[in-house]
Amino acid sequence: MIAYRNLRVALLGAGSVGAQVATLLTEHHDELASRVGAGLDLIGIAVRDVDAPRTAPIDPALFTTDAMGLIESADIVIELMGGIEPARSYILHALNSGADVVTGNKALLAAHGPELQAAAEQVGAQVYYEAAVAGAIPIIRPLRDSLAGDRVKRILGIVNGTTNFILDKMDVEGDTFENALAVATELGYAEADPTADIEGYDAAQKAAILARLAFHTDVPVEAVHREGITQITAAQVAQAQKAGYVVKLLAICERITDPSSGIDGVSARVYPALISRQHPLAAVHGGKNAVFVEAEAAGDLMFYGAGAGGIETASAVLGDVVSAARRHVAGGPGVAETTHANLTILPIDSVSTRYQITLEVSDAPGVLARIASLFSEHGVSVETVQQSIASVESGATRPDALATGTSESSGTATLVIVTHVASERALSRTVADIADQQVVVRVESVLRVEGA
Amino acid sequence: MIAYRNLRVALLGAGSVGAQVATLLTEHHDELASRVGAGLDLIGIAVRDVDAPRTAPIDPALFTTDAMGLIESADIVIELMGGIEPARSYILHALNSGADVVTGNKALLAAHGPELQAAAEQVGAQVYYEAAVAGAIPIIRPLRDSLAGDRVKRILGIVNGTTNFILDKMDVEGDTFENALAVATELGYAEADPTADIEGYDAAQKAAILARLAFHTDVPVEAVHREGITQITAAQVAQAQKAGYVVKLLAICERITDPSSGIDGVSARVYPALISRQHPLAAVHGGKNAVFVEAEAAGDLMFYGAGAGGIETASAVLGDVVSAARRHVAGGPGVAETTHANLTILPIDSVSTRYQITLEVSDAPGVLARIASLFSEHGVSVETVQQSIASVESGATRPDALATGTSESSGTATLVIVTHVASERALSRTVADIADQQVVVRVESVLRVEGA
Numbered sequence: 001m002i003a004y005r006n007l008r009v010a011l012l013g014a015g016s017v018g019a020q021v022a023t024l025l026t027e028h029h030d031e032l033a034s035r036v037g038a039g040l041d042l043i044g045i046a047v048r049d050v051d052a053p054r055t056a057p058i059d060p061a062l063f064t065t066d067a068m069g070l071i072e073s074a075d076i077v078i079e080l081m082g083g084i085e086p087a088r089s090y091i092l093h094a095l096n097s098g099a100d101v102v103t104g105n106k107a108l109l110a111a112h113g114p115e116l117q118a119a120a121e122q123v124g125a126q127v128y129y130e131a132a133v134a135g136a137i138p139i140i141r142p143l144r145d146s147l148a149g150d151r152v153k154r155i156l157g158i159v160n161g162t163t164n165f166i167l168d169k170m171d172v173e174g175d176t177f178e179n180a181l182a183v184a185t186e187l188g189y190a191e192a193d194p195t196a197d198i199e200g201y202d203a204a205q206k207a208a209i210l211a212r213l214a215f216h217t218d219v220p221v222e223a224v225h226r227e228g229i230t231q232i233t234a235a236q237v238a239q240a241q242k243a244g245y246v247v248k249l250l251a252i253c254e255r256i257t258d259p260s261s262g263i264d265g266v267s268a269r270v271y272p273a274l275i276s277r278q279h280p281l282a283a284v285h286g287g288k289n290a291v292f293v294e295a296e297a298a299g300d301l302m303f304y305g306a307g308a309g310g311i312e313t314a315s316a317v318l319g320d321v322v323s324a325a326r327r328h329v330a331g332g333p334g335v336a337e338t339t340h341a342n343l344t345i346l347p348i349d350s351v352s353t354r355y356q357i358t359l360e361v362s363d364a365p366g367v368l369a370r371i372a373s374l375f376s377e378h379g380v381s382v383e384t385v386q387q388s389i390a391s392v393e394s395g396a397t398r399p400d401a402l403a404t405g406t407s408e409s410s411g412t413a414t415l416v417i418v419t420h421v422a423s424e425r426a427l428s429r430t431v432a433d434i435a436d437q438q439v440v441v442r443v444e445s446v447l448r449v450e451g452a
Numbered sequence: 453m454i455a456y457r458n459l460r461v462a463l464l465g466a467g468s469v470g471a472q473v474a475t476l477l478t479e480h481h482d483e484l485a486s487r488v489g490a491g492l493d494l495i496g497i498a499v500r501d502v503d504a505p506r507t508a509p510i511d512p513a514l515f516t517t518d519a520m521g522l523i524e525s526a527d528i529v530i531e532l533m534g535g536i537e538p539a540r541s542y543i544l545h546a547l548n549s550g551a552d553v554v555t556g557n558k559a560l561l562a563a564h565g566p567e568l569q570a571a572a573e574q575v576g577a578q579v580y581y582e583a584a585v586a587g588a589i590p591i592i593r594p595l596r597d598s599l600a601g602d603r604v605k606r607i608l609g610i611v612n613g614t615t616n617f618i619l620d621k622m623d624v625e626g627d628t629f630e631n632a633l634a635v636a637t638e639l640g641y642a643e644a645d646p647t648a649d650i651e652g653y654d655a656a657q658k659a660a661i662l663a664r665l666a667f668h669t670d671v672p673v674e675a676v677h678r679e680g681i682t683q684i685t686a687a688q689v690a691q692a693q694k695a696g697y698v699v700k701l702l703a704i705c706e707r708i709t710d711p712s713s714g715i716d717g718v719s720a721r722v723y724p725a726l727i728s729r730q731h732p733l734a735a736v737h738g739g740k741n742a743v744f745v746e747a748e749a750a751g752d753l754m755f756y757g758a759g760a761g762g763i764e765t766a767s768a769v770l771g772d773v774v775s776a777a778r779r780h781v782a783g784g785p786g787v788a789e790t791t792h793a794n795l796t797i798l799p800i801d802s803v804s805t806r807y808q809i810t811l812e813v814s815d816a817p818g819v820l821a822r823i824a825s826l827f828s829e830h831g832v833s834v835e836t837v838q839q840s841i842a843s844v845e846s847g848a849t850r851p852d853a854l855a856t857g858t859s860e861s862s863g864t865a866t867l868v869i870v871t872h873v874a875s876e877r878a879l880s881r882t883v884a885d886i887a888d889q890q891v892v893v894r895v896e897s898v899l900r901v902e903g904a
Contacts, residue, residue, distance in 0.1 A: 024601065024749065035600055035668070130598060136750035138590070138598035146582060146590035148487055148778075149476065149770020156903060216487070217795040225800035236897050239810065239868060243838070250902055255795075258802035259875045265796035267803050273902040274808055280756060281903060283735050292903075297476065298588035298767035301757035304732060305750065315750035318601020326600075343669045343707075344717035348677035350710035351719050356726055358691065386695070416691060423711045445688050448723060450702055451608060451731040451744075 104131030556583030
């Protein structure tokens, strides 16, 4: 099935994302090969200092300081150095050498995106940059391809994890900005110099990239209106909460018409804003990112996930590498759709999950102990039990009656049992045994509990 | 810039999605051409009855009953007829005639996906089907391309809008299943025969498609374990709510290991399950869809939006048509990245949004009237005003004091004003004027309100 020659992949930079990319390319080599239709060989990693200490276990023979030489022998160049230079020169050199480029460099794309795209177009190469906006979240490809037949009206993005962590902490814990920032720094959410994040520079770069893609219009990062979150007070956040809002730093890209001149155009802006607690973006907590897209035909869409992190961002980089590689192999999505894995399809009996079982039982001493022992016999671990008396007229609950086994009522009670993860097989045997018990009037419901 | 010959697009079916696709292809012809690098000409629409009444304004000359003839003269064939036959034969004929195919036919893909993919691969054509799962939400492309370098562990999908509408109504309003279904039918969320939705057949088809894509494994729809929502009672939903859960019909695709045999495989299943109210899927209300993907490197991702609807689904179809067309033109994403629109970038002054203004004012009669008149003079419409006394020791609020203008306190009060949509220019002039008033101690904060 793998008929194409192996592709040569060069990596520029070995920071937290780069190291993860190198590890995944090596450890998942065969799996990636079967998805691409060709092996992806990591031929070298360009770094400034070959002997610098690394945390990830990377073959030291891969490191080189000769970035230009490495680039020239590659089919695909992954740039994860950050900053404008020498990243820009390296990427231009890669494109001119006929390589496709994958980059996560938002600063460079915001400042020189059009130049890089023009260089790529001239030689028929591609620049991929899914990792540059909102980390692991696929947003570039949906905007470029999935919505290519639609018209984007507005994008509201939470695209900076540091500021979202800070504002979420202020909202949830009533913290001041200063305290929340201190915690963010301590936990590694904020860098030693947090200016780029808290003053909105990082979000503005992402807004420029998103606006360009959504509106087919060059948007220089200097044209993005930018306000940071340093002036947001605990009082403002509390006031917002009282009024049903939450404060979020939003990157907004919008088709607007100037009310005075009537000129139709594009607005790209970053500022802290209030958003209704009913809005899907309000539920984006901690360091997470989300991009909410309002399109003419598609309506409202939201893309949610991890906006940063070495391994998470590496996923986006590798997705782009596979796309670039498939283009080399077949000029299309390659073997994306083959079922090379053909894993066994297991029946429902093989599934393990959590369960909620609701039983109507005699309200008599010893019932809970009897039921509990049946769970235990089948190896199903119980997480919680709640009990209420179903048959008494008042409808009042007596959560402790069965648990203590002291009830002498002749009525019935409802038991709601939630289990830890158990196998479907063990659970169904347990439920069958329970149903057979004389003290059990009926099994009212068995529902699975998912998402944990 | 448009150097390539126009591409010939054939449409099979003129139902609610098909009619919207035809309209968008015609009305957005020039815009689509600039995105593709070639015109997309709708050359015909195959229907069973040319003279059937249509709601959409489509040129009657486009209709034909000769589907096979139409297919043979097309570069791209869009199949939106639904059902297995004759859709399957038409698609195979299109592929064998060298056309790329775009389809939203989940039943066909679930039953014959591997056959269609094999036929496409043999002739080097492509089958696109973003519209087949979760309507407008881009999920196929992210799974196939964005996550191509990652390993999917589990997918939890709310992929059927009808059942989500019903379960949401039961949850929010305490409705019975029967009542909620009746309302869903009345509002057009459920079909006259709702079996395919409420018994989980529709979700099972989507689960088969998602599992195949996520795990590179053929998953026949018969192998998907399926339970519907007809047995879900109001009592269960209330019980779930009390315990911090919500009931959702989930399509679950998961890599699992059978606990008895140790066999590593795939599980695809559909059933109503409890999910924590803290989980992002719990916030998916009404007829919306969402797909939650847990990947090894990327972590948790969620894709949210409209799962059905003619115009919404047409957006997904057109995205696929553009992708297919770009492949014809350039063997790649074509002119996706050009900035052919180059719209004017408008400054922050051109933006219109809502605002929350917090003022510290003298707690004296007539203050509110004075402030209100300033808003009115600048044409800024006020939505709500809330007032609390800031300077009194007790900290108690007196929401009506200023509104009635009867206060004779010499302290200060806080006014929180939320406006309707206003222009940034008008708002900033209003705020400047307010700041100049003697009765205004200070403008505490001006925040924009977004997302409405």
